[in-house]
Amino acid sequence: MAKPFTLTQLRYFSVVAELENMTAAAERLLVTQSALSTSLAQLEASLSTQLFVRLKTRGLRLTPSGRQFAQDIKVFLEHADSLYESARGMGTSLVGELKVGVFAPLAPFRLPTILQTFEAEHPSVEVSFLEADLAELQNALLEGQCETALMYGLGLGRGFTYQVVERIPPHVLVHAEHPAALRPGREIALKDLDGEPAVVLDLPHSREYYEQLYALAGVVPNVRHRFAGYETVRSFVAKGHGYAMLNQRLHSDVTYSGGKVVALTLTDNFPPIEVMLVRPEGVQPTRRALAFEATCARVYGAAPD
Template identity: 60%
Template sequence: MTPFTLTQLRYFAAVAEADSMTAAARELMITQSALSTAMSQLEKALGVQLFMRQGTRALRLTAAGAQFVRDLTVFLEHADSLYEAAQGLAKSPVGVLSVGVFGPLASVRLPLILDELERRYPGLEVTIHESDLADQQDALRSGRCEIALTYGLGLARGFTAQALQRIPPHVIVSREHRLARRPERPVHLRALEDDPLILLDLPHSREYYESLFRLVGVTPNVRHRLVGYETVRSFVARGHGYALLNQRLQHDLTYTGDSVVPIQIADELPPIELMLVRPSDVRPTRRALAFEEVCRTLYGET
């Protein structure tokens, strides 16, 4: 028999989240003395120090405590799944699902996914972690997210990835650009070599776009490096340059009220894969599997 209880573990998770015994006690609606006693008993049972006390209120996790939080997150998720199954809820997942999403995908894909999730699984609550591609992997490793909707660029080992779509790159120019007169005609990147480039300068995205130019032997004339997808589109619409992007919107308007003109690329260039990614060493919860099911329904090509 383990020398600690599930309640103590949940108390520890709350304290680790709040970095404060007082705040956690308030959240759990128990007295601070009862919570402090539970944490002392848990540390004694484990034989390790989980917290460094800083003053009278603040706490900081030790290295052992931080590792225990990562392991505990998965354990508590499995405990919740076990409870759901015992209550006959196996086909209707409930609880909180933390989803990571690559920033440029969030506004285009996520609202439709959440609409369908709410329709199918009304007891499922979703929290969103929106960031760049590199941070998505860190969030999955640390347990901040269970699953991520992202691109497969720079994907490290230790992840299970499921491809949904292959999205080819395209060029966007302003309506006043010379190529906008024949938008139906695909363009070779060499035809834009002397034009100023507005580069989407995000980790892994940047390397991908730069690799496309290398493949066709072109050195781009980079004018601006921007981290916002809509910022790039707005700069292009105002005539500051052209851009390479993958994700295409349902309209050509930008935040400035101007429009961009999308043009296909004549060169044979590798597409980006839209993927569902999760840690390979963690069994997915029913919540994560429900999210995968909805994404496959909406965006799966196979």
């Protein structure tokens, strides 16, 4: 039985669901607000479901049904695009938009290379990124603000599927004149730094991970400074304000402040951080998302699941 809604209505709904603002959606779609409002009203009537809550001060907000519907139709709209391209003899290409979440401290490392590789293989896909902390990324995935996310697995709740692409052990950073920087093999136990001032990367879930490492080592950290910026932590260490525990290692030992840091391998048996590709459970991924995840896995050297 034919359904009483159109592909145009679904496309309109998808844009409004993304922006949650009728004016902005009409501008992007190049249609009038009245035409857009009528289309959405007809769609809700045909589905016998309220997709949005109309707000006086904030425009629109998706209802739970609307949020689920927005996620479900992504694959449908992609298939419609593929059908169009196939009819034009271009069925093997990927087209459209892809929104990817990324944990902010991870973004500078592999992501530029991942995007460069992906764009070379799929030039018709427009990729945009949401850079955020781990808690924000989980919410963004569940709310459909991004299709997949490159992030740590720290604090990952239920309702997600994931693929591990790298496991990174923690290490310690000290400034270049620190006595430990001259140690043979540049190895150290966290206990050896007990009492020294510490500079902490203070982000949701990351802070709990580092607190766990201190507890495992039986060390009560003398936290002197807390920062949300990865490079800020490195710069303060370089100027002698304390040591830091981090996971990602940079190729350069020079920081933004001009000072140098030295990375020391921890001899403690600490659990590594897992770098993951994460997406919502039960939501069929688009071919664009799958292709991007495959590129990530190759760049990280992991075989895709």
